[in-house]
Amino acid sequence: MSHIKKEKARETPAVSTASLPDIVFMLLFFFMVATTMREVELKVTVGKPSATEIQKLERKDLVCYVYVGAPKTDYQAKFGTEPRVQLDDQIAAVSEVGFFVTQVRSDIAEAEQSKMTVSIKADGNVKMGLISDIKQELRQVNALLINYSTQPVVDAEKMFESNM
């Protein structure tokens, strides 16, 4: 009897996977903290230009987004390949920008309406004609605070200097 028992004990015990949830939870928390919810489904391609003089948009609740770019391949049959404006989830005409912005603004508390920023997320290849039209629309509805959404430049030289 004792002989048999000894044989059993020699089998390798199962690898404990108890720490696996911990690892996954750690990843999960990292993602929860480091990312933001996707607000809209992008129907246009937005390859942002890069710049160095960038500022962070502090108050997310006071921002209204306008996307500009060429429609993605799935939508090209419907909207063509020329750059278009996307408001919320829909591709819209430039003339609708003003109305859209006033609607967003009416949802904001009155005291803070003047602080609303319109973030223009445009593709680098878009022509300025379209952007100027949007800016004119924004001026018409008195939404003057704007932000050209850009990516930070990875400036190797500057990084080197700051490390010195």
Place this chain on the structure above:
Amino acid sequence: MARKKREIAEINAGSMADIAFLLLIFFLVTTTMDIDKGLNRLLPPIEEDKPEIQDQIKEKNIFVVVINANNQLLVENEYMEISELRESAMEFIDNNGDGSCMECGGDQSPTSSDNPKKAIISISSDRGTSYDMYVSVTNELMAAYHELRDDLCMRKWGKDYDTIKEEAKDAEDDSEAKDRYKYVQEVYPLLLSEAEPKSVG
């Protein structure tokens, strides 16, 4: 009749990993990494009856930057590369023609701006200009102001402009930090103007 003490059954945590994975994948799919950053600008309001300001500003106080449809730069009627733009904009702002700016170290050239408060940079772009180019030009001009402010802050307080700005943000009103920030902005006010869009081909 003492019973044998029962062992507490171990809870099987095997499915916990699955649940966590499910949540993780959900977050991976529904969120994005990009942070909202960009160039903050203020558009001029539309005025019905335009005041004739244009006549009051002397020609030499305007730094004219024009970008054409081929993304070429024309600065003060001369062709220029974008790499030279920042330097020449700084020279223009810091020129101090009338000697009223105490902090400026400019050349006091009679053909350039009187002082930073009067120096206006005007950008005009064509409808065919690419947005990329426009953003880089705006960025360079804003960088010129940033560099001048940095210099001033370093000279006076040994800190860069961003630090001064951060300090002012947290400080109470009428504190020293706020005054410093105000002073810098007074010496070098950011005067970037955009010409009314022209629909020239």
